[in-house]
Amino acid sequence: MRKFAAEKTRKVLAHRKFFNSVVQHPTASLSSSSSSSSSSSLSRKSLPHSSAAFLSRLLNTSASPNPSSSDSDSMASDYSSTPVKIDTINPKVLECEYAVRGEIVSLAQKLQEDLKINPDSHPFDEILYCNIGNPQSLGQQPITFFREVLALCDHPSILDKSETQGLFSADSIERAFQILDQIPGRATGAYSHSQGIKGLRDAICAGIEARDGFPADPNDIFLTDGASPAVHMMMQLLIRSKNDGILCPIPQYPLYSASIALHGGTLVPYYLDEATGWGMEISELKNQLETAKSKGISVRALVVINPGNPTGQVLAENNQQQIVDFCKKEGLVLLADEVYQENIYVPDKQFHSFKKVARSMGYGERDISLVSFQSVSKGYYGECGKRGGYMEITGFSPEIREQIYKVASVNLCSNISGQILASLVMNPPKVGDESYESYFAEKDAILSSLARRAKSLEEALNGLEGVSCNRAEGAMYLFPRIDLPKKAIEAAEAAKMAPDAFYAKRLLNATGIVVVPGSGFRQVPGTWHFRCTILPQEDRIPAIISRLTDFHKGFMDEFRA
Amino acid sequence: MRKFAAEKTRKVLAHRKFFNSVVQHPTASLSSSSSSSSSSSLSRKSLPHSSAAFLSRLLNTSASPNPSSSDSDSMASDYSSTPVKIDTINPKVLECEYAVRGEIVSLAQKLQEDLKINPDSHPFDEILYCNIGNPQSLGQQPITFFREVLALCDHPSILDKSETQGLFSADSIERAFQILDQIPGRATGAYSHSQGIKGLRDAICAGIEARDGFPADPNDIFLTDGASPAVHMMMQLLIRSKNDGILCPIPQYPLYSASIALHGGTLVPYYLDEATGWGMEISELKNQLETAKSKGISVRALVVINPGNPTGQVLAENNQQQIVDFCKKEGLVLLADEVYQENIYVPDKQFHSFKKVARSMGYGERDISLVSFQSVSKGYYGECGKRGGYMEITGFSPEIREQIYKVASVNLCSNISGQILASLVMNPPKVGDESYESYFAEKDAILSSLARRAKSLEEALNGLEGVSCNRAEGAMYLFPRIDLPKKAIEAAEAAKMAPDAFYAKRLLNATGIVVVPGSGFRQVPGTWHFRCTILPQEDRIPAIISRLTDFHKGFMDEFRA
Structure with a gap:
């Protein structure tokens, strides 16, 4: 492709x-x-x-x-x-693939340009970007309190002005003062410590402790420009050559395959079981690990994405315990992508951090190597453009930490607004704060709407011929499977495209809806999927369902045997 | 070390x-x-x-x-x-060195902690970080107009409020509206195009055109989180193995040596000539290139830092023309670090971008491959913490650009505040704008003060026994050479330290002044230097000079033969 x-x-x-x-x-x-x-x-x-x-x-x-x-x-x-x-x-650059912004998105951008020049150039008015977890691009509003604090920290000289009281909540002003007090000279325009501003790391640790019920240490936190650079940093540390392998779920978020390719390692796949709601089977992990070993691959780490991307499943706690034991037994670093920790939509599932699970099992700092990735881009905040995030690294010796610190230092520090925002999402307003009620209302409206959107889209997809879609328990995506007619697969082959890419391209050209073909995430050979976000605003969902349904019927009719 | x-x-x-x-x-x-x-x-x-x-x-x-x-x-x-x-x-991680935040800085952080606990614990009141170009950490104030616009873009819902008129200048409000209009849905919290928001790239190109008098194309601009990730991106693209070499000045900013090491390439050194004010001799470039070739190294690119870091020289235009011709003739990519383009302190020197020089010579888009790095961290703005910057790439075929675009896409985009700031520094207020006078006054005060500080420190250093310091024509640093007494070199050897690291550590312990040993930047073997920024506030300079002078006298007396 x-x-x-x-x-x-x-x-x-x-x-x-x-x-x-x-x-x-x-x-x-x-x-x-x-x-x-x-x-x-x-x-x-x-x-x-x-x-x-x-x-x-x-x-x-x-x-x-x-x-x-x-x-x-x-x-x-x-x-x-x-x-x-x-x-x-560099051939590693050539090898790297990144489907989330690949061919279909390039086509979408072209169609969007067409529509600007001539609104009647296509059978739709606009492009609906359901390819990427980018909530604010589809109209989600930022959380007011977070933006108030960011604006005040960007321009602290207004903090003492009387007009500011009329524009900003009292607790956002207070929080801005607190944050500025953590920054030497109140200089939000200065490089910080390579791991991020110490006081902000303290705040993040307070949030982690409140979430997990176990201590967190600011020396374990590395603030980063979103989660992606943190993932690169760990891959850079662990991968020496093609003989080093990283166990990754299939389907997976292509950041992992891209990063492993760029650093010259080998992706060792383990397949999530679609039949059990994208379950994670330890037997599958073992099989793949042994297979890799038999090929001379030294497997260094296991990537787990929880809640799942693109699959949307939320791991059960006992499954997480098995995973922790597996990593402990096999000597693997557990790389836990936990950026969707706030995005849970079903009452019977809950987010548990892997660190909490490991500590609950009695594994301490020196028993297991664990990295947790978090981002300000996801959750109910969805602040993708701010590029904030952190990784919490535990279970690495001082000499390894020194190396991670050095790599972080080469880029000096992550952006301070992103650092501040990371501290805010881990320490939002509390009951009794002036902003608490409005904050909670904004958060709740976003999350409950996302849950309804997930449900509506899931039901609609399951109503389509040849389509089956697992429950969206969490994250921001649905990953329906499509059983394509033989003639459609042949047409795709003739067009030299993967069948699901063929479907996605047809969908885009007919409806303006942008999804990512399952082949971009890898999948069980012979199965076809696409990833579709649940992020369009709620009032648009019925129209999207209707356009998608009409397209799908037409497509199936066209290629029916 | x-x-x-x-x-x-x-x-x-x-x-x-x-x-x-x-x-x-x-x-x-x-x-x-x-x-x-x-x-x-x-x-x-x-x-x-x-x-x-x-x-x-x-x-x-x-x-x-x-x-x-x-x-x-x-x-x-x-x-x-x-x-x-x-x-x-990964052994490449082990090989990487980054002295700007190395041993001396760790010691400084420790001393700072000591002072917090006991202000009398050392013979000084505070640590003066002259190790790093981080102006706002030493009290430089941000440019008001830039921060006004950033704050408004962070919290656009105050744009229409009446109180806002009292807090913000009219043109900052107007500029914020203009910028928001360039962002789909005004969503500053959304991922942008992988290269950055198109309208901001247009603004940057307008700034480049005004600076150079030659056209610039927004498709050539990649906005990045500071200049460092842009440098990494190019190294990642060009370096395939240890057999690929990158010509770098010695002394050099250690980002280059670190990035080349992390990507597994070979740094091919060319020495700047201290005797001619850190001149760049084409004969030296040729010699080093031939030497590298004879060792089987395929040299891919030439790094030029202008104004120089750590050396502070500003290249003459005819020297730049020679460099362009050399790259053209030898088939090298010219990687031009131009982040100090606004930092010129002498009337007889001017900044010329390499693109302007190349275009003036008649070389067009398809004649020479040129990358210019720019950052919001330097100049008179010094917004290090915002992590904004861009690279302008010209002379790369569409298929190579596609690869650069793909690598940029894996990290989605750079932070939007940094993107906005990059557009602002390349398009500051113009004559007639409400903010122009105050903006110009702030800018002029900073730059003229930096010029005075550079001059005072340069003169003071040249007055010290055994120290010679070239003119600080630009950038933010002085890089004096110290002829250390034999006994000091022996004492350093006994302490298993480089002699200039030994000197820098003694200086820190005696005065609280943090400088970077020349060995961190590499230097002609047998010569010793340190890099000292000119960034402490002007009223502190006399005290710094006095502390430095006293220390140096004592040091020389102690180790005099």
Whole structure:
């Protein structure tokens, strides 16, 4: 599939590059620098094709006068005198795949541009991005208290002004003062300690302790720009070569496969059992571990995503205990992706952190190596753009911690707003605080609506011919299985696409709904899925269901044997 | 030196870990979670040593009751049942060094803790961090306009409130509206395009065009969390193995050596000529390139830091032209670290971007591969904690750009506040804007004060016995050379330290001034330097000079032959 994604992107880029080649040359007319931030792109857009073609000929480049025509190969060859070629870059980069922003999303962006130019260009009014857990892009509002505190910390000189009292809640002002007091010189514009501001790590630990009932230590916390850099850091530490393996669930969030590929390791898959609601079987873990060992792979760590992404399951506590025992027995680092810890939608399931489970079993700091990843991007807060998060590392010797600290230091620190936000999500307003009621109302509205959306979409999907969808217990996704008709699979093969990518592309072209093909997450061979977020605003859900249902019926009719 | 840094850190960590081991065990008393963010650390601190020792014995660990005693080896061995050992981690991580936050800084942090507990514990009142370009940590105030806009974008719901007019300038409100209009759904909490918000990239390009007089394309801009991740991204792309080399200046900012080590490549050094004000000689570049080639190294890129870090020189335009020609001729990617582009302190030097120089020479998009790194952390803004920055990549084919885009996508996007700030520093208030006068006054005060500080420190250093310091033309550092007495070098050898590290440690212990030993940046063998920032506030400079002078006299007297 990568090859096709590559071709697609190349075409899009070749199109863009066509204009670049014209405006970037010194002899081309220079758009004047201006105070309007969009002037340069506007002047570029207004450059007519014919003059672009003229300049192109003048400059003796091979750019086609019609940028929509496919001459990507000749475009690429224009770079023959530049030193970096596709076969001279790091092959690990080439190997890396990241479907969440892959081919389907590139197509969606193109359709969105089409709609801007001509609203009637497609049989829908807008693109609905259900490909990515990005709540605020679909209209979810940020939690007011969090944003109040962030704004005050960004501009502390208003803290003492009288107007501020009218604009901000009293406890947000107080919290901003408390946070600033934790920062030497109140300098939110200074690099912090490489692990993050100590006082914020204290606050995060207080939150972890309240959640788990076990102590947490600020020296164990590394604040990061979202959870992704933390995952990279651990992969970088653990992976020495292709002979080092990381056990990952299949289906998995492609950050893991991408990160393992970039660091040159081997993904050792273990399959979640769709028949038991994406259950995690220890026997499967053992089998895969033994298989990997027999191939000479040294398995270093086990990745568990709980609640699951893309699968939405929430692990039962006894299952978690088995996993902890398995890691202990097999000498594996347990990498626990717990970024969806606040996203639980069913009354019979609860989130338990792996650290709590391990400590409850009597395993202490020196018994088991455990990393918990948390992010401000998920939960009811959904602050993806703030890039805040942390990892809590326990069970690593001082000399290993020193190495992790050093790697963190090379990038100096994570962004301070993200650090502050991470401390806030782990320590939100408490009963009695001025903001508590409004905070709780906002949180509750978001989470209960997400639960209803999950339920509606799940039921709708289960009503479609050939589709079965497990219960969305948590996280932000549904991962329905689609039994595609033989003719659809053949049509996909003819189009050189994975069948679920073929389905997803058809869905996008017909409805504007963007989902990620299951093949982007890996899946049991011969089964087909897609991942769809539950994040569109609630009043849009009926229309989405209706569009999806109509498309699906048409698709099945078209390809029925 | 790494070994000694490692030992030091291990001791510090072992000390911390001692307390962890006690409070983290489930049977230890649990500090109650509380709304006070510092309660957990306070309760930990108040745990008396004797009960810690008791619990330690109870738990059969080997923790010493006296955490200041050095039993780090036995502490480390307590982790014998955890899977990750120092000899089983990625050796590239072990190889990486990062002196800016190395041994001296760990010692400084320890001394600062001492002073907190007992202000009379050392012969100084405070630690002066001159080790790192972190202006706001030393009292530099952020530019008001930038912070106003950031605060408004963080909490857009106050934009329409009447009180806001009293707190914020009219043009900051207008700018916030403009920026929010560039963000789909005004969602500053959403992931953006992997390269950053398109409208912000347009604004950055307008700034680049105004600076250079040549067009810039928003498709060439990748917004990043500071410049460091951008450097990593390029190293990741270019380095395949130890046989790939990157030409780096010596002395160099250790981000480069660290990043090359982490990605498994080879740093090919070229020496700046201290005698000609850290001049960059093409003959030296050629020699080093040929030497590397003769060893089978494939040299991929040339790193140039302009203005220089740690050396502070500003390249002359004709020298830049030579460098561009050299890269063109040798087929090297030019990686231009231009983060200090606003930090020029002498009237006879000016900043020219390498892109402007290349375009002025007639080299177009397809003639030369050029990456320019910029950051919000430096300049007169010094917003290190915001982690904003970008790279502008030109001269890469569409298929290579696709790979860079993919790597950027794996981490989704850089933080939106940092993105906004990057657009602001490249498009500050213009003449006629309400904020322009106050903005200009703030900017001018900072830059002219930095120029005076650079001059005062440079003169003072040149007045010291055995010290010679080149002119600080730009950036934020002085990099004086110290001719150490033979006896001092012997004493350093006896202490198993590099002589300049020995000097820096003595300086810290005597004065509280933190500098980075030249050995952390590499230097001509047999020469010794240190890097000292010019960032302490101006009213402190005389006292710093006096402390430094007194220390230096004493040091030279002590070790005079």
